[in-house]
Structure formats: structure tokens, C-alpha cells
Amino acid sequence: xxxxxxPSRWVLPGRESLVAADDDEADDLxxxxxxxxxxxxxxxxxxxxxxxxxxxPGALASxxxxxxxGWWSPVERGVIELDGLKVSRSLRRACRDFEVxxxxxFEEVIDACADPDRPHGWIDRRIRAAYCRLxxxxxxxxxxxxxxxxxxxxxxxxxxxxxxxxxxxFHRARDASKVALVGLLDxxxxxxxxxxxxxxxxxTPHLASLGAVELDxxxxxxxxxxxxxxxxxxxxx
Numbered sequence: 001x002x003x004x005x006x007p008s009r010w011v012l013p014g015r016e017s018l019v020a021a022d023d024d025e026a027d028d029l030x031x032x033x034x035x036x037x038x039x040x041x042x043x044x045x046x047x048x049x050x051x052x053x054x055x056x057p058g059a060l061a062s063x064x065x066x067x068x069x070g071w072w073s074p075v076e077r078g079v080i081e082l083d084g085l086k087v088s089r090s091l092r093r094a095c096r097d098f099e100v101x102x103x104x105x106f107e108e109v110i111d112a113c114a115d116p117d118r119p120h121g122w123i124d125r126r127i128r129a130a131y132c133r134l135x136x137x138x139x140x141x142x143x144x145x146x147x148x149x150x151x152x153x154x155x156x157x158x159x160x161x162x163x164x165x166x167x168x169x170f171h172r173a174r175d176a177s178k179v180a181l182v183g184l185l186d187x188x189x190x191x192x193x194x195x196x197x198x199x200x201x202x203x204t205p206h207l208a209s210l211g212a213v214e215l216d217x218x219x220x221x222x223x224x225x226x227x228x229x230x231x232x233x234x235x236x237x
Contacts, residue, residue, distance in 0.1 A: 001138065001237060002137060002139045002232075004042075005037070005038035005042065005137060006037075008037065008039040008040035010034040010040055012040075012043055012044055013030045013071070015221050018217060018221060019217065019218050019221065028072050029054075029071070031070070032070055032071070034071070036051060036127070036129070036130035038133055038137055042134075042139065045160055045163070046160065046228060048073050048217070050071070050072055050167075050201065051069050051127070052072055053122055053127070054068055067124070072201070073217060076202075077199065077201070077202075078200040078207060079200060079213060079215050080181075080185075080197075080200060080213075081213070082189060082197075082198070083193075083194075084213065085181070086211040087182060091182065094175035094178065095179050097175075097179075098153075098173075099146045099147065100183035101144045102141065102142070102235055104144060105142060105151055105154070106132070106135045106140070106141070107135075108151055108154075109154040109156050109170070110156055113155075113156065113167075113168035113169065114127075115170070118170070131167065139160065140156060141156065142156045143155050143180045143183045143187065145171075145180045147173065151172070152171065153169070153172060153175075153176025153179065154177070154180045155168065155180045155184065157199075161231070162229075163224070163227040164184065164188060164196070164199065165199045166200050166201070181210060187233055192231060195226065195227070197227055199220075
């Protein structure tokens, strides 16, 4: 079972403040600062937020003396319903080419996702340390694709009740990250499957091709309490 960490000492934006802004004023970025202690990160996800460094923050970084962490709650949230995953014929074939494992190489997965040679990289040492700690506590998980003893792809994220909050994915072989996503949904498919959701933060063309859709922030926040009440899937209990 996951270990509940000490509560956060920070007050995070609540639902009222997230839905109060007019549509023209709404922003994906809803907070800056705080820390990445396990209690803070879990409280954020339970409130519909997730952390991500701002990147090139200019004057803000100068004022804070460091690169600040932003707290995000997308106005249009990317999600994948378990019955909405699109598995093409070629992807089904690819699934036969890999072995899917869960939580056998978490640090290798996050390091591959954080590869500085990848475009638009955002996973820094603070993020890495935070999620490795959450993995040690039983909250963060990896789904990996292996072939001939080599890690070829994978993804990682947080499992909180019926919510899997996906953070990043990578591949070294064609379709390896897609197969990891198929493997993740296989883990989540149980008697509570209809009440589960995979959060992918934002919809990209790649994720849209796999069935990701957008939920407006109000709808996501309305659904969140029910998701958190769902039991974890068996492998993570």
C-alpha cells in the first residue's frame, strides 16, 4: 500500500479559485513556488494541479533567485478514457514484440524521459528527486517495454485512487512508448475500470492519435473527487 506522507505546509489553489476566473482570464498556470515534498505534490494532484518548471522565466527567476516551479491546471485537460484508447492494427502487432513490465526500472524510465537531448525537456533534478521519492512511498509508478533484455520505452506517473496522472513517456524503438500506454491501461482494467481515468495533461497530436480528448477544467475538477475514491488497481494496492 502507498504510504501517506506528512501533509504539506503550503496552501494550494482550491477549486473555487480555479473556476472563478472568466474564460478570457483563465490560465493553465495557477501558482508558482512552494516545494516538491511528497505531501505537497500529492495535495496538488488531489486538487487538480501538477508541478512543472516554468522554463526561461526571466525576471521571475531573478527575483526568486532560482528557477521556479509552476503549478498547472490546464483550462483544457488532456485525458484518456479506458474505453477510448485507439489501438491500430500495427500497434496490436507491436504489442507482441515487447514484454511489458511494471515498476522494475522506475529510475531508468524517468532518466530516459529527462534526457537533455530530447526536445522540450522539462524534467530537472528536483522533479526527478520528487518522483523517485514518491515511487519509494508507493505513489509513482513506471510501465516499461522491454525487448531482448533491453529497456526500449516506458512511461511514469502517479496512481491516486482511480486517477493515473501520466507525467512523461519515451521510446528507443518504434511504438515502444505506445505499447507502454497499452500496458498501463491493461493494469487499470479491472472491476472499477469504468471509474478510472488517465490524465495526460495536454492533448498533443501523438496522444490524440491514441484517443486522448480534452475535458474543460470545470468538468475535470467535478470528476476528480469521485476518481480519488476509487480503489487502486491490484498491482498497486
